[in-house]
Amino acid sequence: MNALAPPFDPKEFRRALGMFATGVTIVTTTAADGTPIGITANSFNSVSLEPPMVLWSLANNARSLPAFSDSTHWNVHILSNEQEALSNRFARAGEDKFNGLALDMQPSGAPLLTGCSARFQCKSAFKYEGGDHTIFVGEVVQYDSSALPPLLYVTGGYALASRKAAPVSTEPQAQLEGAVYSENLLGYLFGRAHFQFLHGIRGTLQQRQLSDTDFFVLSLLSVCQPLQVPEIAAHIAYTGVDLGTGALQSLVQRGLLVQEAGGLRLSPTGSDAILHVLAAAKSVEADLVDRMGEMESAALRNLLKQAILATDPGLPKLWQATAPAQPAA
Template sequence: MSSAIPCGWPARSSTPRTALRTWNACASFFALLPKTTASRSRGTQLDSSGFRNALGQFATGVTVVTTKSGSGDRIGLTANSFNSASLDPPMVLWSLRNDSLNFEVFANADHFAVNVLAADQVDVSRRFSRDVEDRFAGLDCMEGIGGAPVIAGCAATFQCRNVHRYSGGDHAIFVGEVLQFEVHDRTPLVFHRGDYTVTMPRPADGPDGSEIAGGYVDDFLLPLLARAYRLFGLPFYEHLTEQKIPRDEWRVLATLSDQSCTRDELAWIIRMPDEILDKTLRALFDQEMIAKAEPRVKGGLPRLVCTQRGSRQVVKLLAVAKAREADVLADFPELEQQDFKQMLRSMIARLAGSERPR
C-alpha cells in the first residue's frame, strides 16, 4: 500500500541529522536569492492556457496505467506523465489528478502496471481516456502482478509495487518499484503539441563518415533526395547493366505495368525528353514489350500497354528492386516505412497536381 509523503521531504533512509542538514542547506540557498524573485513569482498569475501549450512542446510517450481495485475490478487510464525515478533500485513515477474518479483506487492499490503504448495503439489510448463502461472489453491483456492488467502489443510494460505517493499541486505523484518489465521491438506512440505522432531516428553520422554533407546540403530536401536516390538505386541499376537492359526501358515498362496511358501522359509521368522517350518506345515496340491499345474515348489518342512479354520482364526486375528496398529499409519499423512512402506520395501529388495533362 502506498504512503503519502510531503513533496520535497528527504527520503525514508535519511537520518534526522541528514534531514536537518538538507533543510538548512535549502534554507541557506533560498536566503541568497533576491527578494524580488519570490515576490514576483507570487504576484504573477500565469496564463494557464499558455502554460499548457508550453508543456506541449515537450514530446512524451503515452502509457496506460492499470491496477486492480479492492473489489476486483480492472482499472486503467491514459497517462503521459510517466518517467523514470531511479535505476537502483529500479523505480518509475507517474501522476494523477487529485479529483480523478480513480484516485482512491490507485492510492490504495498495492501494485500497478505501466503499459507503454506502441505507435499502432492510438485507439487504446483514446479508449482509456474516455468515459466508457468497460475500458477492457474485447482488449487482449493478461493478469500481471497483484492483478494489474498487462496489455498486449505494447512497446514496453513495467509491473510495479506501489511504494510512495507525493503531493504535487493539483496532482499526486505515484512512485512504483519495478518488479518485472518487458521490452518489445515496436515503435512507441508519442504525444506532442496536443496530437499523436511517432519517433523518427536522426542519425548524426554515416557508418564510415561518408555521404554525410554539412551546411545547407544536409538540411535541404533536393540534395537529400538526390543522394538517397543515387545510393538506393545504384545496386539495382548495376543489375540492369549486367542484364543489358537500358534504364529508360525499365522506367517505361515499370510505369506501363501499373497503368495504360497515352504517349503524352507517359512523358509527363516519367519526365523524359521527347527524343529519348520516342527512341525508347521504338525499341520496346521492336522487342514486343509494349503495344498500342484502343483509346479511352472515341477519337482519342491510343494507349500504350505492356504485353505479356513486357509484364514478365517487369516481374523479374521488380523482384530485384523489392529485394533492394527490403534491404535498405530493414532497420526501419514498418509504420515508419509506410509513413515515409505516404509522405512522398503526398508531396508528389501536391507538386504535380496542377501540371497533369488533361
C-alpha cells in the first residue's frame, strides 16, 4: 500500500489507475462564437437509466473548459478500434481538430463525428466539483450505435477487447511425469488452429492434387513473383520443409509454374488453381469471423501479429511496403 501523503508520486498513482480499462471517447460542443470544440476523454461513464444520463470529467485548467461549462449541449462519441488516430488528434491541443472530418447533422448544435461505436447527444444537466476536474453530467436526448468494435485504453496504451472463451477441452492431465504438454500452451494452440483451418480447405487442395508445400509455394507466388528458387526456399524454410528442387520441378512439370529469366512464375493453370484454393480459404475465414465475431477476430489478428513478431526468425519480408509502418503501441 502506498500512503498518499507525503510523498505522493503522481506517475505511480496514474499507473495504478491505468489498471482500470476504459473505452475512449471524444466529447464535442460548440463555443459561444460558433467554434467547434472537441476533446478526447476516457473519464466517461453511464450514470442513470431514468432519466438516461452519462458523465465525464474535464481538467479545470483545460482550454476547452469554458466552452463546455457555458454550453447547453455536448456529444459523446465512443470511438471504434479504427479511430486511434482520431483519438490522438483530439488529445492534442492546438490545430483545427475538425479539419477535413465528416460530420453528421447536428440537431443539438454540437459537432457529431462519424465512424464511432456509439454516440450520445446530451443536454447538460449538472456540473460538479471533482478536485482539479469538473464532472459534467448530461441527459441523453438522442443516441445511436454501430457494430464497430470499440477502442480501449488500458495500462497507458490503446488496446482491443475480446470476450472470454470457454476452455477448448478441460484442464490438462498429463500421464507422463514431467510432461507439460497442455491445452494452455500457445505452441499447441497455434498448431491446432493452423491445422484445423487448413482442414477446411483440404478438400479443395486434394481436388487440385496440391500438397501443403505446393500450397505454400503457389500462395507465395500469388503475392510476389517471379522468384528464384533460393528466394522461394528462403520464404518456405521456416515451415521446416526442405524444398530442394524436387517439389518446384514437379510443379513446373505439372504445368502449374513456368520458368522465366527472372525466376519461377505461376502459369495460367497455376493461377487458376491457387485462386480456387484461396477462395476456399476466404470462405473458411469468413465463416470463422462470423462465428467468433468482428471484435474477437480483430483482437486475434492483432495478437497473432505480436506473437509472430516475437518469434520471427528473420524471415524475408513477404509483402511490399505500401504505407509507412505504424509505430508500435
